[in-house]
Amino acid sequence: MQVFLQLGLCIVLLAAQYVPGTAVPGSSQCRRQCGNVEIPYPFGIDPGCSLGEGFDLTCEVQGGVQKPMLRSDFEVLNISLTEGTARVLNYILGFCYNNSTGSMEYFGRYGGYNGGDSSSPYRLSDVQNRFTVIGCNALGSISDPDGTGYQGYGVATCRNQSDLMDGSCSGIGCSQTTIPKRMYYYETTFFHSVNTSQIFKFNRCSYGVLMEAAAFKFSTTYIDTNKFNDTYDGRVPMILDWAVRDVKSCDAAKLNKTGTYACLSSNSKCVDSTNDQGYMCNCTNGYEGNPYLPDGCKDVNECSHNPCPSDGLCRNNVGGYRCSCRVGKKYVKENNTCSPDTGLIIGITMGLFGLMVIVMITIFWGQMILQKRKLNRVKQEYFRQHGGLLLFDRMKSEKGLAFNVFSEAELIHATDNFDSSRILGKGGHGTVYKGITKTNMPVAIKRCGVVDERQKKEFGQEMLILSQINHKNVVKLLGCCLEVEVPILVYECVPNGTLFELIHGKNQALQISFSTLLRIAHEAAEGLSFLHSYASPPIIHGDVKTSNILLDDNYMAKVSDFGASILAPSDKEQFVTMVQGTCGYLDPEYMQTCQLTDKSDVYSFGVILLEILTGQLPLKLEGPEKQRSLSLIFLSAMKENNLDAVLVSYVKGQESMELLRGLADLAKICLDMCGDNRPSMKEVADELNRLRKLTTHPWVRLDVETDAESLLGGESTGGYQIELSGYPMGESEDQPINPRSSYYAR
CATH class of the missing domain: 1.10.510.10 (Transferase(Phosphotransferase) domain 1)
Structure with a gap:
């Protein structure tokens, strides 16, 4: 009996938290649909079905269609619990020149919004709304005199219709202005001194409205009588930020002994409002639903969209999910993959097939060693064919021989793997690359073309001879690489x-x-x-x-x-x-x-x-x-x-x-x-x-009659004779220049 009494007391207390009126918020007595719009708690359209008076809406029939209304003035398009926003239709204010009266007159609903006072759940969204003014000589203002004291202006001008541009709202024909936080009220006015018809015959109206920025794209056709108003049928979307405003923050709400904490679900969390004081409720990770209702946050079945690897298995649990992999693999959460479970595989394999594994590993490493030895033998054979042994013997015996035998790896590093950008030239006998040795010396590295067997046999001998050539007018051979099929030569650059x-x-x-x-x-x-x-x-x-x-x-x-x-x-x-x-x-x-x-x-x-x-x-x-x-x-x-x-x-x-x-x-x-x-x-x-x-x-005179028969075997076509009025550099009186000492006079 005592248990039943305690249970009944809990139900009464819980109902007392929900019910400002007569109905429990989650009960079937509360309608949660008006037309095509869902009305989630804490909002309500029936008495006692909302969190409080500020969340009350009405469901009215307009044109044969049910529409939810806020304060009987603004049609509600949708409500978001997770974002804490309500999308409503706001009224466009028009300001036109009347040809009959010769004065500027307002048309449409008087521009503005009155959200009540600071205790109202609603604030005008400073992030998603913009005060928009359209016209060719328009000066509109938006103000909040009783709340934040804010006053802003929107100026839209244009000299010619050709200046207008679709999608551009930067002051020519269209202007948008941001608003501050904490606004729950605003009003819009136009300056009567601005007469659009006096200058611009193609536009006599201006428009002003606070509206959702993402829902608006300027069109040049709006600069026409009632075109903007007619396009949106006099109303445009506006975003309201809503929250529970009876306390300043989540911390204050949790400590408040007299008020009602709105986050009733055991799997909900409190989130501070970003627009003025107050808080909202959201479901914790792994849950979705309505956090303002008891048990309103339901577990999300994450496995319905398979967040695990394609070769894994997903198991849903309360507030989350768990991924597992088939036998032999383990789940790696960091990159969401099923990777081989090396420890398990080795354990099972060593237990059942230990000997086989050892044999396989032995064969594998044996093949690796054999391949490496085979490669080394090929390199050694190339080295032997190209006379490398002869080169080494001579280099040992002639310690002063300035000649290097490079490895293939050294030359690959010196030329960035023989990159095409390093090519200095190509010829019939090979390609020349610019290289930088490990001692930072620039060199020319030549990959030779195919050589025949005779050249292979004599290559080492020829390298020794070429390496010993030291003449200022012959390119110096610095070294070679012989462990490749066709030798590579290294010259001075x-x-x-x-x-x-x-x-x-x-x-x-x-x-x-x-x-x-x-x-x-x-x-x-x-x-x-x-x-x-x-x-x-x-x-x-x-x-x-x-x-x-x-x-x-x-x-x-x-x-x-x-x-x-x-x-x-x-x-x-x-x-x-x-x-x-x-x-x-x-x-x-x-x-x-x-x-x-x-x-x-x-x-x-x-x-x-x-x-x-x-x-x-x-x-x-x-x-x-x-x-x-x-x-x-x-x-x-x-x-x-x-x-x-x-x-x-x-x-x-x-x-x-x-x-x-x-x-x-x-x-x-x-x-x-x-x-x-x-x-x-x-x-x-x-x-x-x-x-x-x-x-x-200058004292040398050329004589065309010089005899050159010894060279040409007949008459000379030209020759040289020298008249001495001195001696050239390096000669003496005992050794004058003899023009016939050349090949022509041999």
Whole structure:
């Protein structure tokens, strides 16, 4: 009996909390629908069905349709419990010029809203509402004189209809103004002194209203009589923030002994109002429903939308959910995945199949080791094929040898994995990349093309020879990588382009003087002469051309690209090789015999001299067949004694014709069809040195009648004679310059 009495007392007390009137809020006596609008508690449309008088609404029939009304004036469109807002229809205030009376008059409902006093649940939303003024000469104001004391203005002007823009409400035809918090009342007025018809014939009305900003988009058609008012049928949406206002905050509500705490559900939480004092109620996480009713917050079945992984299982529980995974996997909450349960798998596997797991792991690691060893053997085989062992032996015996054997990993790091942005150039023998070594030294790294078996066998020997070449006019080979299928070479970096670019290409605009070009040619000849005469054994370049003559910071020539180079053969069998090189520079005798000799380099160098003299490319792909080869054009001009026709104009303007003819004679003898008749590179270098000295001394006179029969085998087309009025630098009276000491006078 005592239990029943206590239960009855609880029911009475609970009902006393809910019922200001006669009905329990959650009972069937309370209607919760008016037309198409749901009326949730704490609101009510029947007596005693709301939390208090401020939450009372009426359900009226207008035009045959039921509509919920606030204060019998404002139609309620919807109510949000979670956001604490009510969306209502507010009235547009119009202000128009009356042609009949000649004065400005209001039309429509008088603009404003009266929410009662500070105890009212409602506040005008400062976040979602804007005071909107539309017109072409409109000045409207919004004020709250009895509450916050706020007064704001909206100004909308426009000179021409063309100034208006759809969607723009920045002052031209349309203006929007924010309002402060805590407003429960406002009124709107227009200034009568502004007469829209006096200036603008296309617009005689202005409009003002406080409305939901998100529901409005300005249209230029609104600048027309009643267009804005007609579009919205005189009313626009407005947002009211509502809350329980009898206390200042949640903390005060929970401590209030005399008032009624509105958050009745056991799974509800109190949230302070953001617009003036008061609080709202929300369901806690994992629950949804009406927090203002006992047991109004119901558990959410999160599993209905499957928040767990696709291969997992969701189990709903009160206030939340739990994810689980099938056997062998575990749920990882951080990234919401089912990951293999390594501990369980290992435990079961070791318990049941321990031996099998050990065997499998052993096989796996054994395969890894075998693959690694196989890769190392391949690298070692490449290293052996390319003569790496020979290189190491020599490097040990010659401790002063400045040569490095790089690993593939070092060169990959130096070139950003041979990135295309690092490419300096491409040729028939490989691609050259710019690299930075681990000591921060810039280098040129060349990935060679395919090499044959003979070259593989001799590669290490050739690297040793090339590494020992130390001449200022030959690019220094710093090292190589031999543990790859095709060797990679590492040269010093020569940054200033090539002689080809200086004559024909991107550096042509530098307008280098002819004397500089002559110096570069002489330096290149010195480099080739060193390879032919002083290297042991001698080296034949095999691809002499302007693009293989690099220029350093001071435009000093450096012979490069030994991709086609061979060591001077020790027997005739080694003479035979595949025809390689560059068209336009190839020795005709080599093309016929496939025998590469030092005189093949001389022929190619003769073509370089022609490029300097004529400024033309060695080979043209267009035009008559006889006009495609620069060598044939030049030799034909020399035969007809018409050298002037092929010389480039700026060369003729810089140097005497006699000097140019002397250089042309040198080129002609270099281009002799018979290699035996050509000079050696040392003789070519000496002759270029002599020609350079002739250009530097004003007391040298050129004599065209100099005998050169020993060179040309007949009459000379030109020559040089020196009259001594002094001695050139480096000579003495006992050793005067002898013009016939050159190749021309041998």
